[in-house]
Amino acid sequence: MKIVVIGGSGLIGSKLVGLLREAGHEALAASPNSGVNTLTGEGLAQALQGAQVVVDVANSPSFEDQAVLEFFETSGRNLVKAEAEAGVAHHLALSVVGTERLPDSGYLRAKLAQERIIKASPVPYTIVHSTQFFEFLGGIAQSATVGDSARLSPAWFQPIASDDVAAALLEGTLGKPVNGVVEIGGPERFRMAELVRRYLDMKGDPRKVVVDVHASYFGAELKDDELLPGPGARLFPTTFEHWMQRR
Numbered sequence: 001m002k003i004v005v006i007g008g009s010g011l012i013g014s015k016l017v018g019l020l021r022e023a024g025h026e027a028l029a030a031s032p033n034s035g036v037n038t039l040t041g042e043g044l045a046q047a048l049q050g051a052q053v054v055v056d057v058a059n060s061p062s063f064e065d066q067a068v069l070e071f072f073e074t075s076g077r078n079l080v081k082a083e084a085e086a087g088v089a090h091h092l093a094l095s096v097v098g099t100e101r102l103p104d105s106g107y108l109r110a111k112l113a114q115e116r117i118i119k120a121s122p123v124p125y126t127i128v129h130s131t132q133f134f135e136f137l138g139g140i141a142q143s144a145t146v147g148d149s150a151r152l153s154p155a156w157f158q159p160i161a162s163d164d165v166a167a168a169l170l171e172g173t174l175g176k177p178v179n180g181v182v183e184i185g186g187p188e189r190f191r192m193a194e195l196v197r198r199y200l201d202m203k204g205d206p207r208k209v210v211v212d213v214h215a216s217y218f219g220a221e222l223k224d225d226e227l228l229p230g231p232g233a234r235l236f237p238t239t240f241e242h243w244m245q246r247r
Helices: 011-022 044-048 065-086 106-122 135-145 161-172 194-204 241-247
Strands: 002-006 026-030 053-056 090-096 125-130 149-152 182-184 208-211
Touching: 002 011, 002 065, 011 026, 011 161, 044 065, 044 135, 053 065, 053 161, 065 090, 065 106, 090 106, 090 161, 106 125, 125 161, 135 149, 135 194, 149 194, 161 182
Parallel strands: 002 026, 002 053, 053 090, 090 125, 125 182, 149 208
Antiparallel strands: none
16 A cells, blocks of 8 residues: 655654555655655645555644744645545544644644644545654753743643654554544653653753743643543553653
8 A cells, every 4th residue: 555654754754654664565755855845735746646545744844833834734735635636545644632722822723724624625534633742852841941941831741652653653544534533642641840850850951940830832821631632542551761761
């Protein structure tokens, strides 16, 4: 089966492409570096010829509110149009747990706009809502850092290893479209500020973590449970300690 992975050279995309190829599928890692640009449409029609499934794990190069919105809306429209013309049978997209609950975040508003485009398309789809990746802990710390301290929310979250995200996407890619949203997460709940503090300590990073209930998380102030997956979520096994040991 031919499967096109948009963003196939990134963290999740490269892992998924490897898993698909190991399973005997023709997996095309599509990105601007390979001549496929969903923002401009360059190379898209050619890449999708003969594809049964398209997986979109691409991310915006900019997190600025207007730029990220333009990226996901333009790329989303170009992609679903090309899929419909190519006869693609399944569109699978990676999104974020809590997207619909955090309208103050420009990034999550853009992801919600992307999801609306997918749902309005004639192409059958699956949207996977994932919790934050363990690999993103450094980025969370950096986004909250001023001087020698990082000001972070004490809200709960349930991060997941990128290997587990790739495994979930493999299952979704080889399964039937659900025409809806499925949620995935890690096995443990943490207070965000506490886990980032542990992560920095284990890395030998001297930054101080300050707990602040009003701290902004990519433009949004968090309530206690807005980043947690729901009761029907699929939880994957990799713990934080195991993930750190593997690194």
